[in-house]
Structures are given as C-alpha cells and as structure tokens.
Amino acid sequence: MTNAGTMSNNPQLNKNGQLQHLLTTEGLPAPILLHILDTAESFVGVTERDVKKVPLLRGKSIFNLFFEPSTRTRTTFEIAAKRLSADVVNLNIAASSQSKGETLLDTVDNLSAMHADMFVVRHSQSGAAHLIARHMRPEIHIINAGDGRHAHPTQALLDVFTIRRYKSDFRNLRVAIVGDILHSRVARSQIHALTTLGVPEVRVIAPKTLLPTKVERLGVHVYHDMTQGLKDVDVLMMLRLQNERMLSARLPSTEEYFKYYGLTQEKLALAKRDAIVLHPGPMNRGVEIDSAVADGKQSVILPQVTFGIAVRMAVMSILAGS
Amino acid sequence: MKIIIGNGRVIDPENRIDRIMDVFIAEGKIVALGAPPHGFQADREINAKDLVVCPGLVDLSARLREPGLEYKATLESEMAAAVAGGVTSLACSPDTDPVLDEPGLVEMLKHRARNLNQAHVYPIGALTRGLKGEWLTEMAELRDAGCVAFGHSDMPLPNTRVMMQAMQYASTFGFSVWLRPQDVNLADGGVAHDGEVATRLGLPAIPVCSETVALSNIILMARETGAKVHLCRISSAEGVAMVGAARRQGLPITCDVAVNHTHLSEMDIGFFDSNCHLVPPLRGLGDRDALRSGLLHGTIDAICSDHAPVDEDAKLLPFAEAEAGATGLELLLPLTLKWAGEMKVPLIAALGKITSEPARILGVDAGHLSSGAPADLCIFDPDQYWIVEAGVLKSQGKNTPFLGMELKGRVKYTLVAGNIVHEG
Numbered sequence: 001m002t003n004a005g006t007m008s009n010n011p012q013l014n015k016n017g018q019l020q021h022l023l024t025t026e027g028l029p030a031p032i033l034l035h036i037l038d039t040a041e042s043f044v045g046v047t048e049r050d051v052k053k054v055p056l057l058r059g060k061s062i063f064n065l066f067f068e069p070s071t072r073t074r075t076t077f078e079i080a081a082k083r084l085s086a087d088v089v090n091l092n093i094a095a096s097s098q099s100k101g102e103t104l105l106d107t108v109d110n111l112s113a114m115h116a117d118m119f120v121v122r123h124s125q126s127g128a129a130h131l132i133a134r135h136m137r138p139e140i141h142i143i144n145a146g147d148g149r150h151a152h153p154t155q156a157l158l159d160v161f162t163i164r165r166y167k168s169d170f171r172n173l174r175v176a177i178v179g180d181i182l183h184s185r186v187a188r189s190q191i192h193a194l195t196t197l198g199v200p201e202v203r204v205i206a207p208k209t210l211l212p213t214k215v216e217r218l219g220v221h222v223y224h225d226m227t228q229g230l231k232d233v234d235v236l237m238m239l240r241l242q243n244e245r246m247l248s249a250r251l252p253s254t255e256e257y258f259k260y261y262g263l264t265q266e267k268l269a270l271a272k273r274d275a276i277v278l279h280p281g282p283m284n285r286g287v288e289i290d291s292a293v294a295d296g297k298q299s300v301i302l303p304q305v306t307f308g309i310a311v312r313m314a315v316m317s318i319l320a321g322s
Numbered sequence: 323m324k325i326i327i328g329n330g331r332v333i334d335p336e337n338r339i340d341r342i343m344d345v346f347i348a349e350g351k352i353v354a355l356g357a358p359p360h361g362f363q364a365d366r367e368i369n370a371k372d373l374v375v376c377p378g379l380v381d382l383s384a385r386l387r388e389p390g391l392e393y394k395a396t397l398e399s400e401m402a403a404a405v406a407g408g409v410t411s412l413a414c415s416p417d418t419d420p421v422l423d424e425p426g427l428v429e430m431l432k433h434r435a436r437n438l439n440q441a442h443v444y445p446i447g448a449l450t451r452g453l454k455g456e457w458l459t460e461m462a463e464l465r466d467a468g469c470v471a472f473g474h475s476d477m478p479l480p481n482t483r484v485m486m487q488a489m490q491y492a493s494t495f496g497f498s499v500w501l502r503p504q505d506v507n508l509a510d511g512g513v514a515h516d517g518e519v520a521t522r523l524g525l526p527a528i529p530v531c532s533e534t535v536a537l538s539n540i541i542l543m544a545r546e547t548g549a550k551v552h553l554c555r556i557s558s559a560e561g562v563a564m565v566g567a568a569r570r571q572g573l574p575i576t577c578d579v580a581v582n583h584t585h586l587s588e589m590d591i592g593f594f595d596s597n598c599h600l601v602p603p604l605r606g607l608g609d610r611d612a613l614r615s616g617l618l619h620g621t622i623d624a625i626c627s628d629h630a631p632v633d634e635d636a637k638l639l640p641f642a643e644a645e646a647g648a649t650g651l652e653l654l655l656p657l658t659l660k661w662a663g664e665m666k667v668p669l670i671a672a673l674g675k676i677t678s679e680p681a682r683i684l685g686v687d688a689g690h691l692s693s694g695a696p697a698d699l700c701i702f703d704p705d706q707y708w709i710v711e712a713g714v715l716k717s718q719g720k721n722t723p724f725l726g727m728e729l730k731g732r733v734k735y736t737l738v739a740g741n742i743v744h745e746g
Contacts, residue, residue, distance in 0.1 A: 126642065134593075148642070149526075150523055185524055188522070213521055213527065214518045
C-alpha cells in the first residue's frame with residue numbers, strides 16, 4: 001500500500017490553493033514562491049523608510065513559540081510582525097511549560113485559547129510544525145521557523161530572495177550548498193526552493209558523513225571535493241557546522257574540516273568571478289568560512305539578514321490575507 | 323458443551339484440508355470432521371454457510387502491557403482484542419514492567435490469563451535479567467513456570483559474548499532463542515528507515531545494515547552453538563536473503579514478519595504520520611516487496627501482528643518523540659488476507675502463516691483441526707468489508723496506519739477450548 005492520498009494532499013494550501021501555513025518549501029508551486037518574493041520586494045522599501053511600519057496586520061496577534069533557543073530568527077520574526085503593526089508575544093517554551101511535562105499540543109491549545117492568529121514555531125523535532133498545523137483550527141496560521149533537521153522555509157526564501165537580487169534569472173544558475181547537509185533544515189529547504197524555481201544545477205558538497213542517504217533523490221548533484229564542486233558556480237551557500245559533529249564521530253577535527261571544506265579565498269576563486277557567498281548565520285569563522293571571505297566583496301551575508309525581515313513580512317501578510 | 327459448526331468451508335493448513343463440511347466439538351476438543359460421531363447431540367449449532375472455519379490464529383508477537391503498563395492496555399482489553407481478531411494463542415513479549423525474568427511473574431501472568439478464559443497466553447521469557455543484556459535468566463525454571471522460548475524484545479543485547487552464551491545455555495535445554503536483529507549502535511537515535519523519506523523529512527535514520535550486521539552475528543553464533551533461533555520481525559530485502567542463505571545451509575532458523583510491513587513502506591509516513599512510527603522501521607518499497615515474496619517462498623515462516631497498543635497521547639507528538647507501535651491483533655487476519663489476495667496466494671497457504679506455522683515455531687499444540695485437538699477455532703467471513711475505526715477496535719490501543727481504511731475479512735466467532743469467546 002502506498003498512501004498516496006496523504007502525500008498529494010498538501011497541508012500548506014487551503015481548498016483554493018492559497019497558502020494556509022508555511023511549513024516547508026517542498027511541494028509549494030513556483031507561483032506561490034514567486035508571489036512571496038515579489039511581495040517581499042515591496043516591503044524592502046518599507047524597511048528602508050524612516051517610519052518602518054505598515055498597518056496590514058493591525059489587531060492581529062502573532063505568537064512566537066520557540067521550543068528551541070534562538071535569538072536571531074526570533075528577533076527577525078518579531079521585527080517583521082511589528083513592522084506589519086501586529087501584536088507580538090514571544091514565548092521561550094523550553095524554559096517553561098515543557099519542563100513541567102505539558103505536551104506540545106497542550107501548550108499550543110492553551111495559547112490558541114488566547115486568540116492567536118498566527119504561530120511562528122521553532123522546535124527541535126522534525127515534523128513539529130506539521131503536527132501543530134494538523135491540530136489547529138483552520139483560521140490559525142502556522143509558520144515553521146525551523147523544525148529539527150526538516151525545514152526552515154523562511155530562511156530558504158530569504159536566500160532565494162537574496163540570490164534573485166544579485167542574479168537575475170534562476171534558470172541559468174549553478175548553485176553549490178556546502179557543509180553539513182545531513183543535519184541541516186536550511187539545506188533541505190534551500191534545495192526544494194531552488195529546484196522549484198528552476199535552478200538547473202544544485203550541487204551539495206560535503207564529506208560522506210555529513211550527507212543523508214539518497215540525497216541525490218532531492219534533485220542535487222553530489223560532490224565530495226571542493227575543487228570540483230565549486231567549479232563554475234554562481235552561488236555558494238555555506239552551512240553552519242555544529243561542534244557536536246566532532247563528538248558524534250562524523251568528523252575528526254574542525255581544522256581538517258576547514259582545510260578541506262572551509263571556504264577560503266583560494267577556493268572561492270574556483271567559482272565564477274562574480275559568484276556570491278551566502279551563510280544563514282551564525283557563522284563559525286575559521287571552521288566553515290574564512291573571515292576574508294565572510295567580510296569580502298563577494299559576501300552577501302549581511303544583506304541576507306536585512307532581506308530576511310522583508311521576506312518574513314511578506315509571508316505573514318500573505319498568510320493573514322488567505 | 324457440544325457444538326456443531328455446520329456447512330463452513332473448513333480450512334486446516336496443517337492437515338491440508340480445504341472443503342465444506344461440519345465440525346463437531348465436545349468437551350473442549352474437536353471430536354469429528356465431516357460425519358457426526360455416533361449419537362452426537364449438539365447444544366448449539368453455528369451456521370457457518372459462506373464462512374471459513376480455520377484453526378484459531380497463533381500470534382508470535384503481542385504486547386499485553388501487563389504487568390506494569392496498564393495505562394496503555396490491560397490484559398482484559400487485549401485478550402478481548404485477541405479473540406475479536408480470531409487469535410486463540412499468542413506469544414507475549416517479556417518487556418513488561420517488571421520484565422518477565424522470574425518464574426513468579428510468569429506464573430502470575432499465566433494465572434491471570436487463564437482466569438480470563440480467553441486466548442492461550444504463551445510467555446516468552448527474558449533471555450537476560452531485566453533485559454539488561456548482562457546476566458542470564460533462570461531459563462529452565464522459567465520454562466517450568468510456563469515460558470515457551472526466550473527472547474530480548476526490542477532491548478539491546480550489545481555484548482556478543484553474552485549473546486553467544488545465552489544461545490549455548492538455551493540450547494543445552496533445547497530452548498529456542500528469539501531475537502530481533504538490530505545492531506544497537508547503528509540504530510542509535512534512529513526513528514525511520516535510512517532512505518529517501520527520512521532524508522526528505524529530516525528524520526534520524528536506521529540503516530539496513532543495523533539489521534544485517536546483527537543478523538550476521540546471530541547466524542554465525544547459531545551455527546557455532548547449534549541453538550534454535552527464531553528471528554523476529556525481519557524488515558529488509560537483504561535480511562530476507564541472508565535468512566534464506568542460512569536456511570539453505572540447514573541451520574535451525576525460523577523467521578517472522580510483522581503484518582504491517584507486508585503492506586507498508588517508508589512512503590506511508592507521508593507528512594510525519596506517527597501511526598507509521600514502528601519498530602523495526604517501515605523500509606523501502608523494494609524491502610516490502612522482498613518481505614511479501616519471502617513469505618510466499620517460505621523464507622519467512624509466519625506473520626505476526628506485532629501488537630503494541632500505544633496510548634493516544636503518546637502518538638500526538640512529533641514523529642520521533644511519538645511512541646513506536648501499532649495495535650494489531652484485530653488486523654492480523656484481514657491484513658494477511660489482503661497480502662494473500664494481492665499476491666494470489668491460496669487461502670490455505672495464507673492461513674498457514676498465521677496458524678500452523680507459528681504454532682510449530684512456538685512448539686505448542688495449536689493451529690490445526692485434527693480430531694482430538696483443542697477446539698480453538700476462528701470462523702470468519704472472508705468477503706465482509708469493514709472500516710478500521712477506533713470505535714470498532716476492542717484493543718485499548720487505537721493506533722494503526724490502517725485507521726480509516728476499509729479491509730476485507732471479519733471474524734464472526736472465536737472458540738477457545740470449545741467455548742465461544744467471541745461473536746461478531
């Protein structure tokens with residue numbers, strides 16, 4: 001038996017095919033992705049104005065539910081919501097009810113009784129956002145701000161937004177994603193967003209211990225060698241390497257990792273002359289990326305952060321309007 | 323009580339019988355098939371026209387959750403589920419709380435089960451104390467208390483020396499050792515098959531080699547020690563091939579598969595369906611197909627329900643945190659029939675996988691309809707469709723990947739020792 005019904009039934013879209021929740025970039029049609037990017041474009045102007053506020057979400061309540069600590073992502077969601085004039089409540093649940101034995105859905109039920117319109121959820125477990133979305137009343141929207149190793153769709157959207165700003169057409173790009181693909185929700189969401197938008201060649205570059213089984217089935221080309229993998233690449237998307245990977249016997253040392261997979265000026269020179277470098281942050285300088293590259297002229301790492309707010313405003317406003 | 327089961331299609335895989343005839347029961351035993359014994363006066367007649375009359379099902383893997391885990395299920399609820407599913411004999415796993423590692427606990431379980439007067443319960447004793455993988459249990463004492471074999475449930479047994487000695491000791495007495503092949507280190511932290519779906523969903527994965535590496539150890543040690551080994555719930559194509567090769571060498575190895583795994587694959591996880599969080603994990607489509615044909619060709623001897631009732635809240639969690647397991651006793655028959663229908667397996671051969679074959683593995687007098695045999699029978703309507711819903715399941719566990727699906731084959735009567743213990 002293959003339960004094709006559940007697979008095709010996209011839990012992110014409502015009956016009219018509009019975005020109901022943003023849980024993953026997988027399975028979202030290209031027009032929806034482009035609509036988010038176009039909407040974000042209109043918000044970039046807002047974020048550059050003196051008065052950085054529009055009244056689109058006035059009277060709406062957005063709850064930032066962070067079951068896993070994060071300052072940066074939570075802050076950008078908070079700023080995005082406030083610029084749309086929404087009321088924002090930040091909850092760091094790791095420190096409160098979960099430790100008292102309350103289940104994830106209990107917590108969410110209690111909060112939805114406080115008339116939330118939208119939940120921004122980060123959780124250490126893959127599938128947490130799907131679980132909440134399935135459980136919620138349909139008028140409540142869920143934005144996945146990162147679930148385990150599964151997805152981080154707003155990060156991927158801000159990445160493709162950034163790429164579009166510097167490179168005109170997705171359909172003639174060669175993109176390389178470098179680093180710990182296995183544990184990375186960012187990489188998974190990037191791959192789906194890039195392939196959906198028509199990028200003809202997405203590469204992943206990593207040692208075998210940091211690649212998931214059958215990753216090529218996601219539509220990527222696999223490289224283990226930076227020299228080959230970076231050749232003629234237009235966009236380099238670096239991933240953060242977490243220290244616990246050493247402890248789990250996936251890598252011998254950060255030094256060896258940097259030598260073979262860290263991005264230096266020399267390695268960057270293998271890519272196209274006008275290649276851009278992205279990183280989702282926070283960076284480990286000298287582990288996956290050299291400071292000279294991170295702060296160099298091909299780096300678009302700081303613009304990514306700025307665009308992140310516009311992209312999250314776009315997602316929130318589109319969900320509120322569906 | 324004397325009972326006539328009239329006009330049913332009697333299928334007895336053990337005795338290769340498949341024809342329409344009457345069955346006569348008296349004093350808890352089958353007294354005749356076909357013609358009535360002289361002067362037989364029935365107290366009750368069951369009209370089995372258009373129904374199949376077969377031996378009561380024998381299930382090699384059911385967790386009854388007693389003692390200790392009654393919030394998940396009780397002996398009462400699960401024994402009612404067993405007979406509602408036509409199961410009249412079941413082997414229960416030692417991973418209760420406390421673990422079935424002392425004769426007193428086994429006697430108590432047998433006693434409790436006997437008082438319920440429903441299915442026969444055959445406890446599998448713990449192979450090591452507390453299932454901790456360190457010290458052997460008093461296997462001979464446990465056998466005297468009622469254990470029919472010794473196993474390790476899903477608990478790790480990483481020390482190969484302990485495993486080897488457990489096999490040696492068990493084989494001293496001729497006891498069989500039941501093991502589910504899984505290398506604890508390779509499986510550590512995993513919740514789904516290491517394949518396309520776990521990659522896509524970002525779920526920690528369990529590679530096939532966690533099964534095959536363990537299997538290789540078990541097969542080599544079985545050869546070395548001469549122990550009778552039963553492999554529980556094999557999950558992969560490579561595993562099936564290894565078992566086949568070991569059997570061709572004449573090793574005394576038997577093997578079962580969980581009924582869910584004969585139908586489902588990793589694809590059924592869909593968007594994190596925690597009902598598909600099972601142990602072992604649902605593997606790839608190729609693995610599922612190898613399990614289906616391994617059964618057909620006899621490399622896999624039997625199908626078990628892998629009944630593991632889980633309380634509902636424990637499934638309402640993110641996939642990896644949700645408790646593994648599914649209710650199965652009431653689905654064993656219809657899902658076996660579904661496999662048989664899809665693989666064009668004759669009914670008699672399919673029923674053998676859930677009656678005579680598992681009875682042979684357990685080494686108990688069950689799973690056949692010979693004259694003089696205990697009157698443990700299952701009478702079912704092979705053509706009746708029903709929808710798997712929480713309300714129709716007797717088990718306290720309502721979680722199954724088949725929830726909401728329509729299945730064919732419904733148990734109408736179950737008899738244990740000549741008593742009608744279920745009427746559907």
